Amino acid sequence: MNAPTKISFSQGINMALDEALAADPNVFLLGEDIADAQGGGVFKATLGLSAKHGTDRVRSTPISEQAIVGAAVGAAITGMRPVAEIMFMNFLTVCMDQLVNHAAKLRFMSGGLTSVPLTIRCGTGAGVGFGGQHSDMLEAWFAHVPGMKVVTASNPADAKGLLLSAIEDDDPTLFIENVAMYAAQGAPPEPGYKVPLGKAAIRRAGGDVTIITYGRPVGEVEAVAETLAAEGISAEVIDLRTIAPFDEAAVLNSVAKTGRAVIVHEAVKAFGVGAEISSRIHEELFGQLKSPVKRVGSKYSPVPFSPPLEQAFLYSRAEIAAAVKATMG
Amino acid sequence: MNAPTKISFSQGINMALDEALAADPNVFLLGEDIADAQGGGVFKATLGLSAKHGTDRVRSTPISEQAIVGAAVGAAITGMRPVAEIMFMNFLTVCMDQLVNHAAKLRFMSGGLTSVPLTIRCGTGAGVGFGGQHSDMLEAWFAHVPGMKVVTASNPADAKGLLLSAIEDDDPTLFIENVAMYAAQGAPPEPGYKVPLGKAAIRRAGGDVTIITYGRPVGEVEAVAETLAAEGISAEVIDLRTIAPFDEAAVLNSVAKTGRAVIVHEAVKAFGVGAEISSRIHEELFGQLKSPVKRVGSKYSPVPFSPPLEQAFLYSRAEIAAAVKATMG
Amino acid sequence: MTTSPTGTVDNDTLLEIFRRTSLINQTDERFRSLLISGKIRLVYYPVRGQEVLSASMMTALNPDDYLVTTYRGVHDQLAKGIPLKKLWAEFTGKATGTCKGKGGPMHITDPETGVMVTTGIVGSGLPIANGLALSSQLKKDGRVTVVCFGDGSTNIGAFHEALNMAQIWKLPVIFLCQNNRYGEHTAFAESTSARQIVDRAVGYNMNAIKVDGNDAEAMYLAAKAAVDRARNGGGPTLIEAMTFRMLGHVFGANTSYVPKELVQQAIDEDPVPRLRKTLLDRQISEDQLAAIDAGIASDLNDAVAFALDSPYPDAGEIRIDVLSTEIAA
Amino acid sequence: MTTSPTGTVDNDTLLEIFRRTSLINQTDERFRSLLISGKIRLVYYPVRGQEVLSASMMTALNPDDYLVTTYRGVHDQLAKGIPLKKLWAEFTGKATGTCKGKGGPMHITDPETGVMVTTGIVGSGLPIANGLALSSQLKKDGRVTVVCFGDGSTNIGAFHEALNMAQIWKLPVIFLCQNNRYGEHTAFAESTSARQIVDRAVGYNMNAIKVDGNDAEAMYLAAKAAVDRARNGGGPTLIEAMTFRMLGHVFGANTSYVPKELVQQAIDEDPVPRLRKTLLDRQISEDQLAAIDAGIASDLNDAVAFALDSPYPDAGEIRIDVLSTEIAA
């Protein structure tokens, strides 16, 4: 059997879960409809895994997100490594207590006696017509919670490598998947391929300006950088991969070199992750900055249903290009 | 009967609720133990109100935060103005769905056909020994949610005036009360006294540096400013009062004048409200800043129980003073 | 506490149920055919098989009674009387839709016909329904609220909190569980520990009715009994209406997980021909029924044309209806 | 499904229950006297009246079985065998506490004695208990999990989700509702629509036992039946153990809302003298009981001295146990 030349984002997820299940008996999956009898997950990320690893370890659940995350927390403090699927990120609002008050705090509150090595996967993202209650990017909330990590991937190989690292990591990790990307194709990783948490990737080298981003916008930013290059602006593109704690060294090193920075994310701009990154850059590199750091994010609005409004809500390539040019003065 | 010369923070809250109940039959209160038969609220903020306005309008509830906020949302879309007490801010994690996916979004998702004029009051704050699950400052989460407002007060009169405005406001508002301040005394407001939402107060005028803060730290910052004055540093102190949307004009005007800024809040510094304010200042006033904006917040940790650790967690006067001095170069 | 209302349903009422059933049935069919032809694009949750249930329930209501429903709610909205043109325009994201295209199919609101909220978060409508009912109770406006949800949704926390609060407060609310045997791809018994949903009413000391939702007469009598009880101050009722989701969870999805016998049984018991037969048995003429169908078909043509011809909302709408005041550009 | 276990309890078992009861009773009393004298400062939730219930339940467990409890959990922790010195040190925030002072009284963890989690969020322990039980089920380690909670907590969503999931998965978990008639200042019937908590088991098709928790023999038999059932793969049990919260919600709080007759009845039925009488009736000598009491008193003196003499944690501990790696200073 030949290795595939391309895999999809969901296949990347599937590979990581499959490898983790095979490697460690403490790993198990739970979530709504994730077993094969229920279709292998609404995004098919778990397809075939219950057939291979059994429904004890790949468990479909009732529609009970608090019970799902709670069960994951309880199993985790006994040393297991649960991976819970919460179908859409907005559904985290019904189980925030388990994640924020328990998963993120139990290590500290127990003085290190227990730890919570759980991973929560969730899909989200605007642009596909799911409307106001299924599209929010809420990573900033979790980044603000001490005791947990937040991760997202911009391509199938990273999805595989980051998810595997998240599962092996000893801290609770939220793994965000952009639903608009599940079908996106990319180069397949080698078996065992892992991407370390906390390490950014430089997607494109450049000398004039640093563009810091993560997840789905990485592709958009690369496209904009390409266009800008034709106009004589050389942009360095950083894909954070881990949002919290983010790779400050990579960001600061790059901006120290370029003297200019733009941060791009899909989440609403106001009070988003970009604010923290911008603040850190200004705090550390104030004297070396040629212009103020710019941020591009989505508008201050719930995600609209109507396609043209949904596009108006989202960050755009034009806004990214304009922000970069603004930093060039 | 003579007017009191001082009132407490909880009395300020109580006055606002009493006036709102008296003025508008659409106002009603709900929450755990808030009626007099149940003690008038664990923080006594609603004491006497059910006796005066009846238990139909001052309703004790089961321990069911989703049902509480949901009932408030449903009543609000029929034109009522519910004020829900969620005892501690950390308990919002069990009812985030109602607040974030419904209260904040229904106006937009209905194209303006319904609105949600509800107010949610919650207590929180470190320093009083409640430990990891009762002390978090999570205002940044809600500031990041388009469609709702976030308010907090630094003294009893403002508590009264802001809460009354929040109840009269047509948008859902989260009103945060610092449990360490319930007993704090202050000048009593006139009947009918209101503080407009979205307007900051300048607590102290100064020319060298602007300190932006809100809630309990306002008092600490004023004390630090006093000390700094003795050392020849003239600090302007801004009390935001409304955290989202915050009074950008007041902040930018002051910093344009002083050229230096420090933001202080009790919430964990990383990814906190201070990051947005810092970013906005840098974005708008880059060329006029004499030094980078500094932030002071609490440490990246759950709130510890042990008193010395709890103090180590919290922002301190020393840190505020050091931050100010750092901006002075 | 489980009751079984008896009585007779007159011809006029049954004809009205037929009219609403036909409206639902034809609309559902038209959505599916336009999706297949590619004329419209949206995530569509078919209601085939649940028409009579909803038509009977809503016929027992007054026009100004309140309805809360879900993503699978087009049958409920139509049966409640929502204007067909505006509904089609909203489903297609047009400025002329009930919600200006901002909400979309999962978030339909039309207060004029009592359609107050449509939610995409499982279980979230129940606490909101309590709020509507509480408003009616406080204002003594005599309205009754009906909230629709599926069998799978009875496993989420909000269900529990809402039923308990409704009973404690004797709210005029009807919890209508449309038990269609599946939640997404999970069969009833795989996710729900209760032998039947009405068993859960015992734990709330609540009046409950189990009924064949596909039998128009039985369903109407059940609905009427619950409505009368609520309107007369008798408090809430949990109705478990048995039905079947004939076309899977989302239009276009694979339904191979449904046992063939179950599908065959559902076809044999199809409520739409069954209702037609009941009417013919009552000597209502085929011509009269055909005339009703034809009138609806004509309205439907108009509505579809209206929706397809309508403009999309302006991009500037992204700044309107977020807060009570317009957001600055 | 409500069962009433019968049988006899031998003297040794009853003496063990007595020992644990005395330990709880004396510890509770000591906490209160040190609080009154001002030697210690903390928010304390008295367990006076609930000693026998907890002692009997935990005596039916193995040392390595798991316990999850709440803020009002010192009786459960002691009965489960937590080291007295470490418990006192944790309650007083000392570095020598079970959790280094980081968790404090509301967040006690001691995995060596099976005390896995203590939560301050009502209802949150139930989903976590499922996770512990699931881990045991997957690992086939034969452990049973007990989760304690109050009557008021049965109205929150997490209760519902947890019971449903436990039954669906036949988890080896016991839901122990300590029905002490009040949730904070709200009486049972004011917040709970069920006539009795066990009625709720019907909706989960779950085994349930209602028992006088103040009767050591009946309580032990109920506990033993549930433990045996869980250990033998029979799945979960809901136990409703009737008791009374003799000293109000929080130590020092006003309890005037409790009817005098109820208090008198509770005093008349005080489980501690009642158990003593049962033992004396069985010809156990007063000397033997006094010796047990005295041994505990001496341990208690040591534990209190240890706690008071112990140092507070270093401030640097704020950076440890937050994540698996130390946070940078």
Ligand SMILES: Cc1ncc(C[n+]2csc(CCOP(=O)(O)OP(=O)(O)O)c2C)c(N)n1
């Ligand atoms: C809190 C939450 N969890 C999960 C989902 C995803 N989801 C959407 S519909 C559905 C199934 C609901 O089943 P049921 O209540 O029986 O309603 P039906 O679709 O059969 O009408 C699920 C799990 C959701 N929307 N909200």
Ligand SMILES: Cc1ncc(C[n+]2csc(CCOP(=O)(O)OP(=O)(O)O)c2C)c(N)n1
């Ligand atoms: C989610 C949540 N809501 C409210 C509270 C505040 N609270 C703490 S204890 C309590 C009463 C709980 O009553 P019950 O379950 O009967 O337990 P008891 O205190 O009687 O042991 C309440 C409302 C909380 N801790 N968590």
Ligand SMILES: [Mg+2]
């Ligand atoms: Mg269903």
Ligand SMILES: [Mg+2]
């Ligand atoms: Mg209680």
